[in-house]
Amino acid sequence: MVIHELGVNELAYRIRDKELSASDVVAAISDRIEDVEPQVQAFLHIDLEYAKAQAKRIDQLPAHELERLPLAGVPIAIKDNMTTTAMPTTAGSKILEGFMAPYNATVVNRLEAAGAIIIGKTNLDEFAMGSSTEHSAYHVTRNPWDLERVPGGSSGGSAAAVAAQMVPAALGSDTGGSIRQPASYCGVTGFKPTYGRVSRYGLIAFASSLDQIGPLTRSVDDAWLLYQVIAGHDPFDATSLTQPVEPRTAEPVQWNQLRIGIPKEYDGEGLDPRVQERYHQVLSTLEAQGAKLIEISLPHTHYAIATYYLVAPAEASSNLSRFDGVRYGYRAQGNDLLEMYERTRAEGFGPEVIRRILLGTHALSAGYYDAYYLKAQKVRTLIRQDFETAFGQVDVILTPTTPDIAFKFGEKSQDPLQMYLSDVFTVTANLAGIPGISTPAGLISGIPVGIQWLGPALQENRLLQIARGFEELWPSGPWPSLGGDL
């Protein structure tokens, strides 16, 4: 048994059964990180001393206490836009370099209360704005399947760390696809729950009406377990939902009772023919299992990218106003207060963040508000209604996660619109607030490709049950060979 290859569930029960100690696991993970992190560069911060101390604490717990910890001794990485008191939180930005948060994000507290061991903070596009992790102010992260390619973004570090088997799981955040798109590019599972299901307290806000936290793992059951731990009401997040989170079910999906919606708008223009071919192979496999494939229309899909790139930057321009050199992080010198603000923001933010702030400020400004922001909000309602209508007819919707596979460094970074288009199939779920999961559907010339399952709001368990069923039909692996394996 190679410890770093084990998933969350396997590690958790082995540690609970005392077949493995948490310290053994942390030691194995440290070796793996030492081996492959120099190539992949998934992390912005790693704290193995902290991890070792946590592992020791877990190993000293009596059996009856271990029994109560669903993630006892499981190492987990956290995207660096969620606050941790034990490690810095930078959001991938120079403006927060070295920032130590005064409190943990609720998700971090929940993971630790469940016995998880936080190993480090993963790289991301600055403030989660991007689809390749090239917009990190620190360094790029490489796709473990091909080091010349991007891991996707903005949770690229989390996806790469999981695919490179440096951790069994990581948390990401998804505003327009930032969990699902990198999951697809790195061949892992990435799950975005319903808006409001997981507390965002301690998540550095990008676009508050869209942001959601979720897990990236190497199996659906692992994502499910993590979701169970992090989901649920949190009085510190006013948007957090109060509906109870139902327990995991072991029941397999009954394909012959399932109606799968195939939206015609997700299968055509702009879709890489190789991705399209794989998507159709998946559809045939499901049909052969007895699933009923129903062609549906989500007619406002065409406006989704434009809508997202008005709503998200508008909210970002407001959220990021707090980084002014007074309250947080970096401060530039200036002759007066205004000059200090201007210089701090001009020097502290990278070009993509500045672009979004400008776009958002423009969309919200007097005279343009009705034409841009208000109109985008109206179209957003239409997009949500498209899904409501569709879910009257079908149980779940299946689409490609991304129109392409992981691209090479530099291929899209000079053309923001091309970069934005990699979110074309994922932004709709955020605009509608519904859950979505990307699961691997094999490789195309050695590079992973994912498919996306979308479900009605609050039906996470049903969605996860279906995604797990698909995983059994279409198992992934072997994982990329890296480091010492080369």
Ligand SMILES: NC(=O)C[C@H](N)C(=O)O
């Ligand atoms: N943050 C996200 O969910 C990703 C999206 N690519 C964006 O740049 O806004």
